[in-house]
Amino acid sequence: MSTKVFDPTSEQFTSIVESPDRLTSLEGATIGLLDISKPRGDVFLDTLESLLSEKGAIPKRYIKPTFTKPAPVDLRHQIATQCDAVIEALAD
Amino acid sequence: MGMGSLSLEDGYVAFVKQDCPTCTLIEPVLSQLAEIGILKTVYSQDNPDFPSLVITKDDSELELSFKLKIETVPTLLKVSNGEETSRIVGWLKQEWEDFCEIKDLGVDGISEFSPGCGSRSIDPDLQPMLQKRFGSGLGSKLVEFASSEDEFEAMYELGWSDGLPIVPPTEKRVLKMLEGTSRSGDEIVTLVPPNLDNLTVEKIAINAVMAGCKPEYLPIVITALEAACTDEFNMHGLLATTMPVGPVLFINGPIRNEIGMNSGMNLLGQGNRANSTIGRALQLTIRNVGGGRPGEIDRATHGSPAKIGLCFAEDEEGSPWPSFSQDLGFNADQNTVTVFPGEGPRAIVDQLSRSAEELARSLAMGLLGNMHPKLVLGFDAILVIGPEHASRFAEAGWSKQEVNEAIITHTIREADLLLRDVDGVAEGLPQGFAGLQLPKLRPDGGLLIVYGGGGAGLFSTSIGGWLSGPKGSQYTTREITS
Numbered sequence: 001m002s003t004k005v006f007d008p009t010s011e012q013f014t015s016i017v018e019s020p021d022r023l024t025s026l027e028g029a030t031i032g033l034l035d036i037s038k039p040r041g042d043v044f045l046d047t048l049e050s051l052l053s054e055k056g057a058i059p060k061r062y063i064k065p066t067f068t069k070p071a072p073v074d075l076r077h078q079i080a081t082q083c084d085a086v087i088e089a090l091a092d
Numbered sequence: 093m094g095m096g097s098l099s100l101e102d103g104y105v106a107f108v109k110q111d112c113p114t115c116t117l118i119e120p121v122l123s124q125l126a127e128i129g130i131l132k133t134v135y136s137q138d139n140p141d142f143p144s145l146v147i148t149k150d151d152s153e154l155e156l157s158f159k160l161k162i163e164t165v166p167t168l169l170k171v172s173n174g175e176e177t178s179r180i181v182g183w184l185k186q187e188w189e190d191f192c193e194i195k196d197l198g199v200d201g202i203s204e205f206s207p208g209c210g211s212r213s214i215d216p217d218l219q220p221m222l223q224k225r226f227g228s229g230l231g232s233k234l235v236e237f238a239s240s241e242d243e244f245e246a247m248y249e250l251g252w253s254d255g256l257p258i259v260p261p262t263e264k265r266v267l268k269m270l271e272g273t274s275r276s277g278d279e280i281v282t283l284v285p286p287n288l289d290n291l292t293v294e295k296i297a298i299n300a301v302m303a304g305c306k307p308e309y310l311p312i313v314i315t316a317l318e319a320a321c322t323d324e325f326n327m328h329g330l331l332a333t334t335m336p337v338g339p340v341l342f343i344n345g346p347i348r349n350e351i352g353m354n355s356g357m358n359l360l361g362q363g364n365r366a367n368s369t370i371g372r373a374l375q376l377t378i379r380n381v382g383g384g385r386p387g388e389i390d391r392a393t394h395g396s397p398a399k400i401g402l403c404f405a406e407d408e409e410g411s412p413w414p415s416f417s418q419d420l421g422f423n424a425d426q427n428t429v430t431v432f433p434g435e436g437p438r439a440i441v442d443q444l445s446r447s448a449e450e451l452a453r454s455l456a457m458g459l460l461g462n463m464h465p466k467l468v469l470g471f472d473a474i475l476v477i478g479p480e481h482a483s484r485f486a487e488a489g490w491s492k493q494e495v496n497e498a499i500i501t502h503t504i505r506e507a508d509l510l511l512r513d514v515d516g517v518a519e520g521l522p523q524g525f526a527g528l529q530l531p532k533l534r535p536d537g538g539l540l541i542v543y544g545g546g547g548a549g550l551f552s553t554s555i556g557g558w559l560s561g562p563k564g565s566q567y568t569t570r571e572i573t574s
Contacts, residue, residue: 007233010289066563068329
């Protein structure tokens, strides 16, 4: 005899969001640099900032209030509307 | 099959749908059987005007089809004394003739065999709705394993398990589990991270069955999830961190004894069903409903066996002090669950201290190593104080508050000794802390003393916390409601 069991998962499916096209050039592009507030993330982002500037990009710095929680909605929106791409620094 | 309130007219009853070519093929047969008078009712699953007969009834809501477990259309039932005695499915002329005890269902030009179609009542997309309306009352999808499948292996394959076997959440078991709460199965308890999907009482009950819980544990699991899935407790971060931490639960109040929890020997170990399954039910819910799986959103570098689920009870009866929850202002007859972001337990051995003062110093020393000896203040800790250790303090007349304060005081160290690079160790406090005196644990609630353990052994156990406070996770205590 077959067994029937209830599905323990949420049965809700999140919509699939397509990634935007990759940038073809850094020249004039606004690149968000997101510091997640972990030690030494700033060291990594400082280096990236100067490298990006040398290549003609416009770096823009952002910071998450804490690395332990997802970025607040407003911050995500700000980055999405102000930047062509974003680099998120992990750390340690 | 007993149909309870579903009374069928004696004779023959058919289930059809217009969408099925076999059903339209045999329309003249149905018409003939109706004329003879032996076919009493035709239930139509889609078009209530098909077949165009006086005896056609609408079952487009599928109530009867579902309750009678119709799997194929056409299905022809033989009914006696209001109950089904046998059935045939599909169309095979000879079989219908035998079943209806008619020599010749000679309808010219009809092929003698046609296999029929699936009943709308077994449409997988409609199952949750039909279950809810006409079945168990539960809205979750039913997953059917073939008789040749091992259901335990199949559930592993589906990714539902934490690695240990899980109890198959059958209708019977889930309904029994739901008897453990007065809440409705479809009540949304919270949004569960990381996916932030709706978490219903029903989904918690399913996962609690799988974890091995009894129904009477369910209110604890529900309350623990309510407490864990808040911005303050930050279950998302606790799950996603690379650190080896998870939700640690401990229980206060009469429910501990009512459900037979262990607060004595080996309370943090194996062997007690409630201790072993309540924390596991929480973690399985995070995994299955929230989508929080190791290697995906769960990024733990090493993890910990405590992440299977860690739950224990305070030994309130043995304790020389008021319980943890009483310290927070709850009454002794209130049941509470405390959810703490912690790692696995670690022993603090002290078999030589004889005075309260000595032991406070010694326990403080034992707590200094949590996470790293040179990191302070960021991590809270639970101290599960063993009976033999606690008796040192009780004999000296110390209140729990005095013990707590003394231990924290004895963890105070010169920050200069903890700075980065001191002692040839890079890890440590930033230079800005130089000159300060700092305790390992924050004085305003950084040490949670819980009494428990076996009667013999001059030991206590620490459970180190993850980042505390608004930047990490704040432990929380909630009353367990039904």
